[in-house]
Amino acid sequence: MTTMLEQYSDIVGCEVIDQLHQLVKPLKNISVAHVNSTRQGGGVAEILHKLVPLKRELGIDTEWYIIKGNPDFFKCTKSFHNALQGNMVEIPRSMLETYEKTNAENSEKLKSVLEETDIVFIHDPQPAPLLHFLPKRKGKWIWRCHIDANRPFRPVWKYLRNFTKDYDASIFSLADFAQELPHRQYLIPPSIDPLSEKNIDLEPREVEAIISEIGIDTGRPIMLQVSRYDTFKDPVGVINAYRLTKKFVPTLQLILAGGDASDDPESKTVLDEVHMAANNDIDIHILLLPANAHRVINALQRTADIILQKSIREGFGLTVTEAMWKGKPVIGGDTGGIRIQVVNHHTGFLVKSPEGAALRARYLLFHRDKLREMGEKARSFVKDNFLITRHLREYLTLMVSMLYGSGDRIELE
Amino acid sequence: MLHDDDTRLLFACKAITITLKTADGCFIYFTSIGTARTETEYIQRAEGEMKNLTTAHQPFEIRDCALAALATGKRAQNLKELRNILQTVETGSIYYHFWGGLLRPRFDDPEYNNDFSSWVRHSLHDKELAERLGMVSPIEYPDLDKLRHEIVEIIDEKLDMVDFYPWCGPDHQFHFITSYIVVFNTHKVIRKPEELVDAVSTMTPSSVYYHFIDSRRRTFGNIDDFRAWLFGFNNEYIDLCDLLSTVDPFFSTLTELRQQLAKLLKDYFEECDR
Numbered sequence: 001m002t003t004m005l006e007q008y009s010d011i012v013g014c015e016v017i018d019q020l021h022q023l024v025k026p027l028k029n030i031s032v033a034h035v036n037s038t039r040q041g042g043g044v045a046e047i048l049h050k051l052v053p054l055k056r057e058l059g060i061d062t063e064w065y066i067i068k069g070n071p072d073f074f075k076c077t078k079s080f081h082n083a084l085q086g087n088m089v090e091i092p093r094s095m096l097e098t099y100e101k102t103n104a105e106n107s108e109k110l111k112s113v114l115e116e117t118d119i120v121f122i123h124d125p126q127p128a129p130l131l132h133f134l135p136k137r138k139g140k141w142i143w144r145c146h147i148d149a150n151r152p153f154r155p156v157w158k159y160l161r162n163f164t165k166d167y168d169a170s171i172f173s174l175a176d177f178a179q180e181l182p183h184r185q186y187l188i189p190p191s192i193d194p195l196s197e198k199n200i201d202l203e204p205r206e207v208e209a210i211i212s213e214i215g216i217d218t219g220r221p222i223m224l225q226v227s228r229y230d231t232f233k234d235p236v237g238v239i240n241a242y243r244l245t246k247k248f249v250p251t252l253q254l255i256l257a258g259g260d261a262s263d264d265p266e267s268k269t270v271l272d273e274v275h276m277a278a279n280n281d282i283d284i285h286i287l288l289l290p291a292n293a294h295r296v297i298n299a300l301q302r303t304a305d306i307i308l309q310k311s312i313r314e315g316f317g318l319t320v321t322e323a324m325w326k327g328k329p330v331i332g333g334d335t336g337g338i339r340i341q342v343v344n345h346h347t348g349f350l351v352k353s354p355e356g357a358a359l360r361a362r363y364l365l366f367h368r369d370k371l372r373e374m375g376e377k378a379r380s381f382v383k384d385n386f387l388i389t390r391h392l393r394e395y396l397t398l399m400v401s402m403l404y405g406s407g408d409r410i411e412l413e
Numbered sequence: 414m415l416h417d418d419d420t421r422l423l424f425a426c427k428a429i430t431i432t433l434k435t436a437d438g439c440f441i442y443f444t445s446i447g448t449a450r451t452e453t454e455y456i457q458r459a460e461g462e463m464k465n466l467t468t469a470h471q472p473f474e475i476r477d478c479a480l481a482a483l484a485t486g487k488r489a490q491n492l493k494e495l496r497n498i499l500q501t502v503e504t505g506s507i508y509y510h511f512w513g514g515l516l517r518p519r520f521d522d523p524e525y526n527n528d529f530s531s532w533v534r535h536s537l538h539d540k541e542l543a544e545r546l547g548m549v550s551p552i553e554y555p556d557l558d559k560l561r562h563e564i565v566e567i568i569d570e571k572l573d574m575v576d577f578y579p580w581c582g583p584d585h586q587f588h589f590i591t592s593y594i595v596v597f598n599t600h601k602v603i604r605k606p607e608e609l610v611d612a613v614s615t616m617t618p619s620s621v622y623y624h625f626i627d628s629r630r631r632t633f634g635n636i637d638d639f640r641a642w643l644f645g646f647n648n649e650y651i652d653l654c655d656l657l658s659t660v661d662p663f664f665s666t667l668t669e670l671r672q673q674l675a676k677l678l679k680d681y682f683e684e685c686d687r
Contacts, residue, residue, distance in 0.1 A: 015617045019477060022597045151583065175588035178484030185484040187590065397479040397595050405593075408505045412597040 083156035107133035191391035197294035224304035244358035324378035491580035618667035
């Protein structure tokens with residue numbers, strides 16, 4: 001049976017896999033744990049679904065734990081998320097108490113394992129206080145922030161900083177998001193898995209079947225945004241961009257495809273706003289997909305002519321990478337992690353408004369040859385920079401440095 | 414250690430090339446050794462080069478590396494802030510902003526070959542200063558502190574001439590990044606220089622980085638590992654060393670650099686066979 005790593009070597013080359021085997025040698029006998037707040041939905045869960053088994057295949061004893069909370073807890077952590085992305089959010093004291101209490105309860109459940117683990121990765125603010133409640137920990141603890149924290153709402157960051165400052169290190173996707181913290185701040189952008197159901201090559205027949213079942217006319221141009229229903233993803237702005245483009249391309253259709261992350265209590269409200277903005281336009285397809293609809297998303301991205309990710313703030317934007325991997329240029333909001341993926345005029349276009357998005361969409365629909373050329377560049381760009389093998393290498397490098405070195409050079413024999 | 418009685422220093426030609434004549438009459442070339450401005454400094458550098466020679470005739474061990482970037486948390490929004498942080502930031506950050514670009518993806522030929530000049534051009538819109546900073550070549554400086562000093566001087570000259578400091582919006586600040594490197598042994602070795610042809614053509618880009626770029630931080634005289642090794646074969650590969658010294662790593666990706674080096678080596682050894 002072919003291992004996962006062998007399958008990746010067909011895509012990225014065997015030297016990349018050799019490097020992983022080299023890096024993992026000093027890590028063979030350690031234990032690693034990842035902790036987050038959801039197993040389904042959202043980019044973090046998606047990455048962990050692959051990173052964890054890959055680390056295991058490389059011989060690292062790796063576990064993944066999920067903390068549990070009630071709706072008030074997730075309402076609080078969603079407010080943190082919004083505040084870190086710059087929204088001025090006042091969070092009542094009672095909510096913060098729920099947040100801390102939930103973490104205290106989870107720490108009791110996870111105490112026996114986390115205190116003994118050599119390296120613990122805590123993802124995002126939801127489980128950040130666990131460290132505070134486990135003072136007898138033996139290993140190194142690293143806080144991984146996936147959020148665009150470029151200009152956070154300061155009172156909320158000040159509160160969260162109390163929990164994050166005591167970590168041994170933190171990880172941000174971009175330097176722009178890093179904060180003043182008294183420890184090493186690693187810069188590791190996320191990645192996609194080329195072999196996952198969402199990204200693997202599909203037979204044209206399967207793509208056709210999926211699309212026709214949804215009721216999309218493949219004979220007409222399609223504009224697509226795949227994203228959770230979240231105001232920072234600007235779905236209403238996407239509808240505006242579609243309307244502006246449709247004036248010039250009357251046959252255009254729009255698909256908004258979103259899932260429902262279990263840790264996002266606001267998605268229902270945003271979805272209602274989107275329906276209102278769509279105003280029963282029969283060419284706007286608003287899809288609420290289950291968390292496991294990976295092949296549907298895959299087929300949609302392969303079928304669409306124009307792919308948007310018109311976020312106002314974006315930690316990274318895995319949907320951008322996914323679309324680029326399928327050979328599609330992306331029209332993306334000029335913000336956060338989109339900037340390191342969409343290289344203006346090369347792998348797509350960076351825009352600041354619905355008008356900008358519409359203008360670029362018209363250009364690409366008119367210049368089909370350019371669309372294809374940029375799409376090819378986009379795929380190659382992802383191959384070199386945003387596949388899970390690169391991500392895994394950087395995690396291994398980080399672990400080696402946490403355990404074996406403090407300077408700027410670590411020599412392994 | 415070189416002594417006057419057993420070694421004579423001959424300044425052969427050009428600013429960055431010297432020739433050593435050893436006691437037994439061998440001539441050894443040292444190229445790209447930096448910007449030594451006095452004879453004493455040249456001699457000190459040549460002594461350092463002799464340290465490189467201690468690897469003479471030992472196998473060339475192919476190593477690979479993984480680099481990781483670290484945020485320093487320091488950011489500049491105007492020229493004065495850039496200058497002030499430059500004065501105190503760790504040398505690893507200076508290194509990263511000169512060489513790190515090679516590890517980042519890019520599509521265009523870089524207009525400016527370090528991050529400082531690029532930021533000054535694109536965020537502060539000062540083309541003249543960007544051009545001056547863009548001409549600073551890190552391989553001409555014996556260490557990163559001297560390189561830092563040079564950049565700060567250039568910026569100071571500019572600051573002396575302006576009434577207000579050019580600045581940029583908060584979304585375009587200069588973020589000081591540093592990096593660390595994890596080096597590992599691939600356990601592949603080559604014993605003869607001609608084996609370099611196959612070895613280089615199949616190296617990973619990060620291995621090319623380690624032996625051709627990172628080496629400039631490790632070897633005396635800031636040279637690549639290939640030349641440091643080839644110098645150990647007395648003066649047998651002087652021509653090849655000269656050719657290698659002409660490869661400018663700033664204007665190509667690591668993959669392109671590997672192709673360029675592989676072709677250079679292949680052409681050289683094919684020529685030798687004729």
